[in-house]
Amino acid sequence: MARRHDLLATSLPLAYAGCGEPAFAGDPLRGEARADVVVIGAGITGASAAFHLAEAGARVRLLEAERVGAGGSGRAFGQVVPYLRTEPARTVSDLGTEAGERLIATAAGTPALVAELVSRHAIACDLDASGLIFAAHSAGGSVVLRERRDVWAARGVALPLLDMEQTLAAIGGGSYRAALVEPRGLSLNPLAYARGLARAASAAGATLHERSRVVDMSSSHGGWRVETTEGRIACDTLVVAAGVAIGGILPELRRRILPFRVHEAATAPLSADALAGILPRQRALTDTRRLPSGVRRTGDGRLVVTLSGPAGGGRAGDLGGGLARLRALFPRLDVTAFAESWSGWVDLAPDQYPRLVEPRPGLFVGYGLSGRGLGLGTALGQALARRALGSRADETSFPGMAGRPPRWLPGSSLAVAAAAASIRRIDAWQARQADAPRLPTSNGPRP
Template structure:
């Protein structure tokens, strides 16, 4: 991955190789051109090809280069936003429609993994949203009630039950969501690419879309060495977007998130931590997340960028926090560390954009990219193939709206996370 160990870390070390791809050289024609080889782009390309369409996918870098290859690997249902808040924000019919669709999101991911035999370390034990203090407990109780009202299999655990599930910590409770699970995220996105190629999709990497021209009946997307003409364009580059429709960047605030992975733990230690192999995160504003990979490495992450002073600050904080959470890890060290960017919208909800005639996009996953990206990719395919009409989509089409003080907010997140982690270190 561009020879940068801080971009994909553990995932680049342990994922199966990416399928063979090359640069676009020459001029091609297709029914649809997809821009971006992440979850959304590859899911849409796969479903389009399975529907009989000719698809060309252009990726500026490598498969899974952006958030799809860097995230924690938690396959969660819904969004960060509470279900009732989501419904109130979007109104009828989109609110409940989106809640229902994304509530089934993990199941869609698991079905694709099974159907296409994707080797991505799938664990279907659920996830734990761990409550910190009384306020955190109230938060997960409200969230649980709203999901239970909609028939979701979620349960609030008390402090003792949580301690048994986690294997440490002093959490006041946890929300166990049995719909969810964990995967190796880069392995999953590479598996989607293999499935798409097998279905007939032509994928070109290191082939950035530089210009787009409407010829009247078709779009001509040009790269440095070639071009693709197609009737439809699906823009699926999101927070890492470049090229003709990269303005989606300006409605997102980029939140950095890092992960560190230990060396594989001895069997005895593995058995004492997350014994059922749920993925977990807490209710703090500057949250922490933790989970195992298949080889017994404990992956621990939080908000922050591993660059400059942040590299040492966040590493030291992560070591102290992990040892505080699990005292049995008193001599633990990290094998790898990496970070990426989360695209945050103003209301923490995704967007459906119609950039131009037959140019469409879903973006803005706010840290919930795996299941929503996969699901929205299939929705885009159904829309282009004519199986869905616009009024039946899960989101209304909206215009681009930049966020005020975006650069200042991003600088605050980067510096603020360092200050929080420094302050927490002094309290211990």
């Protein structure tokens, strides 16, 4: 059993918090203040927005209710994927050719954007650029990977498709029938990356206030006034990048996202001998299940695993299932318990597209990253900064109202939880039909 499980997300994963960038020390907002732009939320999206605003010369205040990266940003699996949650043809159909292609291109460029920021600001986040591997858990999964290879080949990107023997060598275990290598993908420590972005924003001139929960906001004299638990700040423009907390800040957007709980666990650091041959080429593995399991190697020798678990509520993830997954993939690996496990939340949009909207003049909101927050969150923060600085809505690659953004209906959380449970059963049945190992599924994002 894990020695530490943070079900209520009250503390940060030690596997992430103790490695790389140190915790940021931002004083709470007290008294009266003035800024050009206030950014609410110091996850990856908000920290990216604050950095790009400050770099452009704006006077920026970044408000965070807890600590930098304390939400979903600091609890993510840790891979930067150059895809949306939908395949390109579906995206173009949903959003239209122009808007769809812009968003596809933005997603494809997110690993390069992240890598450039990490390099330029010397962010210590255990970034690994050796690529990602996506494995086929069924015959249908093999078809999905072949189609993805062909789609990206037509776009000028070569994605090697491995046969069963090559897949076994690339993963170091398992019995997947095929795998696709994504050389553009990255893996990293997501909490350290969020902290590094906040440090870069501070170095560029932004002022960060941690433990500054927003309790009220209102338009005032052509600008905005934001009140926190201990202070008040006036600004010309307001940016909200609050993830699953968006509904509490902007009730009119409450049904645009659904909080979806994800679960992960990490082993203690393992020896080089124990890890020999395990994910030797790419440090992060996911598969083609609609709720796939992920396994990732960290720089200090841990294995991070996504767990199956409830999409909401108060129960923990399936630790036994996570251990069974490791044993099935790597039978010689002697791991009998996880060192810790944790839970977090994803801001799931009904159509799974991130959006940038202006619900009121001078108020810009980014939401709906749907499990793609590391890369797309960075790009969304950059786009929010540009809009706050005066760029037009048609100049951003993120859709606003394109495709008529749907809303979640009352009771959707129960429906989504039931659907997730059903999908897990279907994925498990497909794996058995393919004569694959009975690997537990997870709540991780689809590759």
